[in-house]
Amino acid sequence: MILEGKQRIWSEYQKDIPDDHWYYVRSCIRQNFFPASERMFTHIVKDVLGKDLYETPHHTTCGGIAYHCDTIPQETAMTIVARQFALMTEAGYENYCPSCITSFGNYAEILETWREYPELEARIREDLWKACRREFKKPRYLAHSSDLIFHWRGEIARLAKKRLMDVRTGQPLRIVEHIGCHYAKMFPSKGVGGAEYPYVLAGMVESWGGQVIDYPERRHCCGYGFRQYHVKANRGYSLSNTYKKFESMEPYHPDAIVTNCPGCPYFLDRWQYVIASQTGKTYGENGHGIPVLTYEELAGLVLGYDPWDLGLQLHQVAVEPLLDKMGVEYDPKAKYLGLNKEDLMRPELPTQIKCY
Amino acid sequence: MHDNIVIIGGGIAGMEAAKALLALGHTPILIESAPTLGGHVGRWHKLFPDLTSARELVARLRSEIVGANIFLGTQVISMNRLADGYSLKLSNGIVINASALLISTGFKLFEADRKEEYGYGVYDRVITNADLEDWFSGADDARIPQQPQTVGFVHCVGSRDLKACNGQCSKVCCATAIKQAIEIKERFPFARVYCFYMDLRLFGKKYEDFYVNAQRDYAVQFIRGRVSEVSETIDGHLQVKAEDTLSGKPLKMQLDLLVLMAGVVRNTAVQELTSMAGLETDSDGFLRSRDNEYAVVESGQPGIFYAGACTGPKTVPETIAEARSAALSIHAYLKTL
Numbered sequence: 001m002i003l004e005g006k007q008r009i010w011s012e013y014q015k016d017i018p019d020d021h022w023y024y025v026r027s028c029i030r031q032n033f034f035p036a037s038e039r040m041f042t043h044i045v046k047d048v049l050g051k052d053l054y055e056t057p058h059h060t061t062c063g064g065i066a067y068h069c070d071t072i073p074q075e076t077a078m079t080i081v082a083r084q085f086a087l088m089t090e091a092g093y094e095n096y097c098p099s100c101i102t103s104f105g106n107y108a109e110i111l112e113t114w115r116e117y118p119e120l121e122a123r124i125r126e127d128l129w130k131a132c133r134r135e136f137k138k139p140r141y142l143a144h145s146s147d148l149i150f151h152w153r154g155e156i157a158r159l160a161k162k163r164l165m166d167v168r169t170g171q172p173l174r175i176v177e178h179i180g181c182h183y184a185k186m187f188p189s190k191g192v193g194g195a196e197y198p199y200v201l202a203g204m205v206e207s208w209g210g211q212v213i214d215y216p217e218r219r220h221c222c223g224y225g226f227r228q229y230h231v232k233a234n235r236g237y238s239l240s241n242t243y244k245k246f247e248s249m250e251p252y253h254p255d256a257i258v259t260n261c262p263g264c265p266y267f268l269d270r271w272q273y274v275i276a277s278q279t280g281k282t283y284g285e286n287g288h289g290i291p292v293l294t295y296e297e298l299a300g301l302v303l304g305y306d307p308w309d310l311g312l313q314l315h316q317v318a319v320e321p322l323l324d325k326m327g328v329e330y331d332p333k334a335k336y337l338g339l340n341k342e343d344l345m346r347p348e349l350p351t352q353i354k355c356y
Numbered sequence: 357m358h359d360n361i362v363i364i365g366g367g368i369a370g371m372e373a374a375k376a377l378l379a380l381g382h383t384p385i386l387i388e389s390a391p392t393l394g395g396h397v398g399r400w401h402k403l404f405p406d407l408t409s410a411r412e413l414v415a416r417l418r419s420e421i422v423g424a425n426i427f428l429g430t431q432v433i434s435m436n437r438l439a440d441g442y443s444l445k446l447s448n449g450i451v452i453n454a455s456a457l458l459i460s461t462g463f464k465l466f467e468a469d470r471k472e473e474y475g476y477g478v479y480d481r482v483i484t485n486a487d488l489e490d491w492f493s494g495a496d497d498a499r500i501p502q503q504p505q506t507v508g509f510v511h512c513v514g515s516r517d518l519k520a521c522n523g524q525c526s527k528v529c530c531a532t533a534i535k536q537a538i539e540i541k542e543r544f545p546f547a548r549v550y551c552f553y554m555d556l557r558l559f560g561k562k563y564e565d566f567y568v569n570a571q572r573d574y575a576v577q578f579i580r581g582r583v584s585e586v587s588e589t590i591d592g593h594l595q596v597k598a599e600d601t602l603s604g605k606p607l608k609m610q611l612d613l614l615v616l617m618a619g620v621v622r623n624t625a626v627q628e629l630t631s632m633a634g635l636e637t638d639s640d641g642f643l644r645s646r647d648n649e650y651a652v653v654e655s656g657q658p659g660i661f662y663a664g665a666c667t668g669p670k671t672v673p674e675t676i677a678e679a680r681s682a683a684l685s686i687h688a689y690l691k692t693l
Contacts, residue, residue: 001588005469005477196472196585216587216595251590 001214006197013184013194017143017151023093024055024145025084027100028065030262030294036311037296038099041145044299048159049152054091059084062098064106064182068226074113078124079131081110086134096139097148101261104144105182108190111138142190144183146260146295150192150200153207161304164210166255167327172211173255176290177201178245178268180261181221201258204295208302217248223271224263242271246283246290253285256322257292268292273316276353287354289317301328308334318355332356359690362387362444362452364432364629365460367395368672369664369679371417373458374424376683382690385425385452387432389625393418395462401492403672404535405562411493413672435632440693441659442633455693456659456686457633459643460679461626463665466514466522466619474510474616475586481594481611482586484513484618485529488536504547504612507540508596509533510583511553515619524640526619527669530557533617534570541574549576550609552583552598560671579607586614620669633660642668653682661686 022045026038045053062084063077088096098104114121128134149156164173179198184191193199196219202212221228223241228234245268259265272289276282284290292315293301300310307328312319313335323330335356336344349355361377363370366388377384392398393414400410431447441455468476468484476482483491483499491497511533515526530553537549556578558567570576581599589595594611622641630643635655638644643666646654653661663682664675 002478002480005475005479008469008477009472194472197478214588216589218587219585 009197010193010199013189013192013199015143015147015190015192016141017147018095018141019051019151021052021093022054022095022097022143022148023088023091023139024053025059025062025096025098025103026055027098027103027262028061030099033262033266033314034294034297034311035314036300036309037294040296040300040305040310041099041149044156044296044303045148045152048303049155053097054093056087056091059087062100062103062106064100064102065226067106068102069230070227074110075120075124075127077106078110078113078120079127081107082124082128082136083132083134085136085138086128086132088139089135089137094137094140096142097145099145099262101144101180102182102263104142104190105180105186107139107142108187111142112187114138144200144260146183146200147192149295149299150203153204156299156302157207157209160208160302162302162326162328164205164208164298164302164326166325168325172209173322173325174213174252175205175210176213176215176218176249176252176254176257177205178218178222178257178259178261178264180259180264181225183260201260201295204298205258208298213249213252213254215249215252217245220245220248222259222261222264222267224261224267229263229267238267239271239274242267243275246272246275249290250283254290255325256298257290258295258298259292260295265292265294269316273350273353277350280352282353284317285321288321289353291315291317291319291322293319293322301326306330308337309339316355317353320356360385360441360452360454361456361458361686361690362442362454363458363460364626365395365462365664365666366390366393366426366428367460367462367664367675368397368414368417369462369666369675369682370395370458370460371414371421372676372679373460373663373683373686374421375417376680377686378421378423380683380687382687383423383425384458385427385454386421387427387430387446389429389431391429393426393428396465396486397672399486399489399493401489402535402539404531405560405566407535407539432629432632435629437634454659456661456689458661458663458682458686459626459630459633459635459655459666460663460682461623461629461666463620463642463669464623464625466520466526466621468513468616468618470520471513471517471616473585474513474583474614475588475594476616479586479588479594480592481588482614482616484616485532485536486618488615492536492539499613501612504540504544506548506609506611507537507544507550507613507615508583508594508609508611509537509549509551509615509617511551511617512582513616513618514621515617516554517619522619522621522641524642524669525557526617527557528671529617529619531560531563531566531671533615534558534566534576536615537576538570538574541576547612549574550611551576551578553578553580554582560673581607620665623666626666633657635660638667640668642666653678653685659689661689
């Protein structure tokens with residue numbers, strides 16, 4: 001591996017990321033899967049870094065899931081997106097930040113389509129007006145929320161309470177970074193670092209003290225792939241994709257996986273349980289799986305937040321081995337207590353993969 | 357100024373043209389920006405299909421143009437149109453008034469690192485056709501293992517590739533890949549060698565024999581399909597994904613070495629020169645001939661002629677023939693003045 005070669009490519013795929021005043025739109029599904037991630041993002045941006053981040057409860061799905069499952073035409077997704085942009089315009093913002101990778105790809109694709117076919121944009125504007133009497137300006141800047149954390153990774157590192165280091169050995173933690181397919185594979189220039197060697201998560205890992213693992217199936221889809229999973233008959237294909245990735249990363253003994261997509265952490269996390277149940281194989285140490293975190297969760301750990309306040313107890317794969325390596329203090333008895341200390345009840349634990 | 361002929365570009369086209377002009381009684385002035393003559397061919401090891409020495413060809417041409425005025429490491433920094441020719445100022449301060457110019461500035465090899473998925477410049481064991489020729493010629497290259505067991509060649513890297521903004525066929529890569537595959541097999545008889553291709557365009561004399569020879573006598577395996585991505589394994593090998601479009605199956609294999617057949621693209625280094633001379637480029641980015649059927653060596657400007665790959669990818673025999681043709685055209689043109 002020639003690091004300078006990667007650095008040269010990274011230098012060619014930089015994007016303008018304004019330092020303040022962002023209009024934020026949440027994901028349809030992330031709050032169900034990883035309930036504290038988006039809350040941690042808004043907290044870091046607004047309260048820790050003191051930036052202006054605005055969101056409105058009036059925003060809806062972007063239509064991306066339906067579009068990629070082939071259940072709605074792109075024009076429908078465009079009109080939904082036009083309404084989202086109208087909400088941003090009405091709020092007085094011009095920097096648009098979606099939390100979801102598929103949304104980010106959807107917005108990027110639509111903006112590019114409109115640039116290529118202005119007559120289509122004109123028709124969508126007309127449709128939006130007819131439907132809800134709204135008008136919009138297109139965003140001046142479009143960035144995924146992981147772009148923003150990447151942009152502020154240095155400030156987060158300065159405020160860090162923990163580093164991505166194994167406190168017992170002093171060695172950097174070995175981190176797999178997994179980028180959602182819709183981040184840059186469609187438009188390499190829209191992603192930090194491009195499509196082949198994305199830097200958006202690698203930059204965070206490096207800044208926070210970890211070591212990025214480059215393994216052969218790094219570019220491969222997590223396995224979600226929309227119709228691979230949503231069409232029930234295809235789920236074996238979804239699982240086999242995830243299995244392929246774990247088999248490929250196994251020799252590198254990763255300490256954790258960090259992702260920037262709603263679906264990727266879910267499938268990389270949950271399918272480890274299924275693989276263990278079907279084959280008896282686990283990929284972490286001593287019968288554990290490999291912990292899979294969102295970048296907001298990882299930032300939260302680095303900034304010293306309680307792992308149970310970050311919602312890490314909702315992960316299928318036990319995160320405790322990672323917490324121990326990082327030297328994060330946690331109360332095992334508090335794992336299944338809610339924010340109000342109410343007992344959420346301990347879930348039934350699998351037998352083939354070690355959980356707590 | 358009468359009869360001054362300036363040849364810009366000292367590859368085999370410029371050298372052959374100089375040789376022909378000398379034979380016709382002229383004393384051409386040959387300007388080459390590099391410190392040596394020979395261009396790309398000077399860097400090559402052997403030529404297809406007879407595996408003759410490229411350096412011997414260049415040395416022979418060099419010995420045959422001793423009567424020409426040769427400026428090495430020299431560039432044209434300005435050019436003005438005169439009533440009956442051109443005035444050129446060179447980077448060494450010399451000003452030349454010429455009745456005729458021959459542009460033989462050749463081509464540039466596609467920068468293989470632009471195809472990021474192949475990992476040139478990122479992965480240790482990915483090299484280009486030019487790197488391999490250097491190694492064949494004796495240069496050290498730590499990227500090439502001592503005893504490779506598996507070697508892959510990727511055809512059409514940056515050629516026939518609209519995403520790379522190069523739609524044209526580079527014409528010489530298919531035969532070059534076969535030549536290099538044979539040379540690898542001669543050095544490493546037990547290595548398994550694979551060529552990943554879109555089409556095999558083996559149009560020249562003996563090229564088809566060359567292809568059959570590679571399969572029959574050297575067991576080179578040809579896989580019809582593009583490589584989609586290259587990665588590095590934990591032990592430093594390459595994992596290559598491709599599709600075998602004839603069997604309709606995806607492939608994943610481990611290789612010890614991957615050679616990218618970097619294509620032929622226009623020489624952007626001479627953009628300023630062509631702009632000064634008022635020369636037009638064709639839709640493929642190469643210089644536009646006055647006519648692509650019967651006036652390939654003529655430009656749209658009076659007294660400016662072309663030879664070789666400045667107008668598009670060409671084989672060595674085509675380049676030599678075109679250089680001779682250009683020399684005759686210049687000779688005839690000067691008689692009209």
